[in-house]
Each structure stands twice: as C-alpha cells, then as structure tokens.
Amino acid sequence: MQSKIEKHVMLTKKLALSAVIALSLSACGSGGSDDAPSAPRVQNITYEALPAMLTFNEGETVRLSLNTKGEGASGLKFNWTVKYLNQDVTFTGQGSDTISFKAPNVDMHSTMQVSVKLDEANSTKTFGFHDQHLSLSIKDLNPPTTPAHELGEEVSEIDTSVLTTGSTWTETHKQNSRIDQVDSSYNLVDSTLIRSFIVESADQNKQVVGTNYCGFPDLNSMELNASVLSIKCSSGTSSTQYFQKENSFSIVQKCDETIVGVSTFEKKSNEAIASFGSLNMQFKNFADLQTKEVCAVVATSKVTAHSADNQEVAKEEATAIRLVTQQEGNDFELHFAFNEAPNGFFVSLNSFFDENNKATIISGSYPELNASSQSGSLDLDAKNSISNMKGTFNFVLKNDAGLNEAVEGDFELVLE
Structure with missing residues (x-):
C-alpha cells in the first residue's frame, strides 16, 4: 500500500517565509544645465514591509498596503502578483502601493501567495527597497465537522475508569490532509486505521493507559492528553478536543477550525478477547x-x-x-x-x-x-x-x- 500511495502523495517542502523589516527608500538625482532635464528625485521615502503571514476568512476583503510616505512617494510604481492554486487572482490597485481583493472560497484550509516589486523604471534609481513576499492563510468557514452528539459530551480529560483492566477495545483513526506539490497541484488524502487492544492499566492523573495491542508488541502504553493522532498542522494553530460517552471516547485534532483527525476508542468487551x-x-x-x-x-x-x-x-x-x-x-x-x-x-x-x-x-x-x-x-x-x-x-x-x-x-x- 505504501509504495502505491507514495506515487501519488509526494511530500513537498513547506512554503518558505521570510520576514522583512521596514526600510527607507532614498534616491538622489543629479543636476544639469538648463538644457538637460534633471533625473527625478525620490527622497525621504519610507514604507511598511509586508508581514510574512496573514490569515483571512474565505470571502473576506483583503487590503494590503506598503504605506509609502514622503516626498516623491506618489511617483513610485509597484508591480503586484496575487496567486491561488498557481492561478492569477483579480485585484485592484496595480501600480500603486495598495491593493485589495476578495479571498477565494476554499474547500479546506488553503494558502495564497502575494509578491510585490518596484517597477523597472523606478528600481534603477531607487535604493533600499526589497521585494516583498507574503503568504495568506485562507480559512474555510464551512469545514467538515463531526457533530458533538455523535462523539458524546465534550470533556477536559478522559475518565479512565471505563478502561477497566482486562477489557478489550477497538481503536479507529481517521485522518484527512491536503498535500501541496511544488507545481501547485495537490493531493487530498483520507486514511483510516482500525486495530484492537486489551487494557492492562489506566492512570487517571497521568492520563496514561497501559495497553496490549494486537500486532504491536512494543506499543505498551498511550498518553491520552498528548494527542494519539500526532498530526502536524502545515499552517494554522493545532488544538485537541476530548469527547466521551458510555463505553467510548474520542480525541479530535484540529488545525484552526478544520478537523484533520479523529481517533475513537470503543469498548468491545469487559473481558480479554x-x-x-x-x-x-x-x-x-x-x-x-x-x-x-x-x-x-x-x-x-x-x-x-x-x-x-x-x-x-x-x-x-x-x-x-x-x-x-x-x-x-x-x-x-x-x-x-x-x-x-x-x-x-x-x-x-x-x-x-x-x-x-x-x-x-x-x-x-x-x-x-x-x-x-x-x-x-x-x-x-x-x-x-x-x-x-x-x-x-x-x-x-x-x-x-x-x-x-x-x-x-x-x-x-x-x-x-
């Protein structure tokens, strides 16, 4: 299975982000005779560097500005590029220091790329400006969810008293992810794993369960409060929720508000099977x-x-x-x-x-x-x-x- 999946799912390098500090723009013109026009002067110009990463909701209006100030600022021309899934995104403000556009609708948490550089006519006589690159994290406002009533009541930690010594449980992991490729193509991966284990001990304070897993002799314990899913978020903030009902409990992992993994444990028998x-x-x-x-x-x-x-x-x-x-x-x-x-x-x-x-x-x-x-x-x-x-x-x-x-x-x- 692994070799076939690897043909379709190639892990790519994470998008490189660079933080840029505010710099001043300065340029000097040279004088000449009354017969020769002097080079345009651009001086005392400052700008605000774009942050490395910003987050917006899908459909939200995005406004980005360099906020250039000073004498000659209005004479500068900037070339902007905005892309999503390697396709150009329509925006207003090309040539100026400020653009705006609407964040696209996304099916799951996604990323856009924005870049800006000085027009060639300005770059030859302007010093100090660095090309700017920004990643926009776009949130899906309607991510796939698992209704709480299906998993039980949300709790701060699992009540391990249900994990009685000698009882048999099944464990089902469901995980979904998006893997972006360097050419802006991407793969959506949905994986499920099911296995069984017999409880050997349970510590409520430490939230640790001693286990005897079928097929995994070296896996003799699991920490419930350190997500058993172990899924890393490529972007956004990782969070974990716990749900419990009679004879079952679930651990849910999210990247921002998007569910990326659910691990559900269900008691099959009070006896070892x-x-x-x-x-x-x-x-x-x-x-x-x-x-x-x-x-x-x-x-x-x-x-x-x-x-x-x-x-x-x-x-x-x-x-x-x-x-x-x-x-x-x-x-x-x-x-x-x-x-x-x-x-x-x-x-x-x-x-x-x-x-x-x-x-x-x-x-x-x-x-x-x-x-x-x-x-x-x-x-x-x-x-x-x-x-x-x-x-x-x-x-x-x-x-x-x-x-x-x-x-x-x-x-x-x-x-x-």
Whole structure:
C-alpha cells in the first residue's frame, strides 16, 4: 500500500517565509544645465514591509498596503502578483502601493501567495527597497465537522475508569490532509486505521493507559492528553478536543477550525478477547492452519489528485490487512496489500500486473515460508467494510531459496 500511495502523495517542502523589516527608500538625482532635464528625485521615502503571514476568512476583503510616505512617494510604481492554486487572482490597485481583493472560497484550509516589486523604471534609481513576499492563510468557514452528539459530551480529560483492566477495545483513526506539490497541484488524502487492544492499566492523573495491542508488541502504553493522532498542522494553530460517552471516547485534532483527525476508542468487551474472526489456510508442503484465535489490523487510504486549476485528475484507493495469530506455538502473520477498497471484489496478486498487490507470510515456526506471493488472487465480499470483512484467497509463494509453495484459504474479520 505504501509504495502505491507514495506515487501519488509526494511530500513537498513547506512554503518558505521570510520576514522583512521596514526600510527607507532614498534616491538622489543629479543636476544639469538648463538644457538637460534633471533625473527625478525620490527622497525621504519610507514604507511598511509586508508581514510574512496573514490569515483571512474565505470571502473576506483583503487590503494590503506598503504605506509609502514622503516626498516623491506618489511617483513610485509597484508591480503586484496575487496567486491561488498557481492561478492569477483579480485585484485592484496595480501600480500603486495598495491593493485589495476578495479571498477565494476554499474547500479546506488553503494558502495564497502575494509578491510585490518596484517597477523597472523606478528600481534603477531607487535604493533600499526589497521585494516583498507574503503568504495568506485562507480559512474555510464551512469545514467538515463531526457533530458533538455523535462523539458524546465534550470533556477536559478522559475518565479512565471505563478502561477497566482486562477489557478489550477497538481503536479507529481517521485522518484527512491536503498535500501541496511544488507545481501547485495537490493531493487530498483520507486514511483510516482500525486495530484492537486489551487494557492492562489506566492512570487517571497521568492520563496514561497501559495497553496490549494486537500486532504491536512494543506499543505498551498511550498518553491520552498528548494527542494519539500526532498530526502536524502545515499552517494554522493545532488544538485537541476530548469527547466521551458510555463505553467510548474520542480525541479530535484540529488545525484552526478544520478537523484533520479523529481517533475513537470503543469498548468491545469487559473481558480479554483473542478472537476477532477466523483464518483457514491449506499449504502444499506444510501443515494446514485453522484457527479462530485471530486478531487484525486494517488500514485504508483514498488519494485524490488535483491539478493546479483545481481539477480532479486521478483517484486511488488502497487497503492493507494484517491477520495475526499463532502457528504451532509461534507468531504467525498473513498480510494482504492491494490497490482496491476492502470491497473491491476481485484482486489480482500477480506481480506482473501490479507489483504492489501481494500476500505475505511471516512465520515463526517455518522461516522458509517468509515470502511474498508472485501470483494468485484474493476474492472479497461486496458487503465488506474496514471493520467487517470476508475473503477467499489462493497464491503461490516464491523466493530465491527455491520456495514454490501453493497456499489457499479464507478469512473472516469482525472488529466491531
């Protein structure tokens, strides 16, 4: 899944911002005879540098001014550029020291670029002025929201008394982000992860929960008051909210007023649960595996690529499934990764058609099985969701050591 997503989502450098201090403008003219015109004099001119960053609401009137003052100020001409998504934005005041325009409507928190420089006719005889560059952060006034009643009552901290020792919980992370590219195109990414854990301890004062996660043996605790989402805002101010209702709680992260991530924890049982479904596998040369003691980690991503002029140009979905169990007393995992939704029906595991679609086995009992599929298929139920799914599979494992193992079977997951 990762390699396919990386083809569509390339992290770019953050927009470089430079702070500029107020400078004075001065120019000197040279005298001449009565027959020769003297060069225009520009002196005692001051201006106010543009700030590195300003924030406006969508639809709001933006007014930017250098506030030039002094003798000759009216004779200076400035060239302004205003862009959004690499497209020119209409404004008034070109040539003067002040412009105004209306902030565009945006679908989510976005950024505009403004620059201003002296006209060439003035720049040759004016000293001290530095080209100005400004980023405008535009707020979406109607960002996607999660109604509070869906998540429960907003609280200042989580009441950890519901996290009783030995109880089983599911954890669902939802995250959305926008990734701008250097050519002003951008990608919108929606990702979801679901997994389970058993509570080993809970500290109300420290807001720390001791955990035993399926598939993450080293993840033995989480700090609720240090957002488990760990999402960084590319712009704007990050904030975290907590919501709680009976047997569930949620942590919401925002960049300004835009929700960028929600992590919801729901109690599945007061007891420790080891079974979230079933896994049946038949091997050609090894003992078959049939078990209902299986847990899982499932992740999905949807990436929508947009051009600089805001047109959708491509869309990709991907899914990764980790089935975790035991084989003859040792850890065993079966992984599937493919460029489809969980209900994508038929998935080819033939590396010739898509090297990213594959099944992988990690076996503690039989290291020779540790390989990925070279051919095969995965059939998914049309009613599948990220938390409940069924599938049947067949594939052939091959590696450089000469392994050529045919595998077939089925699985079922009920995470919620």
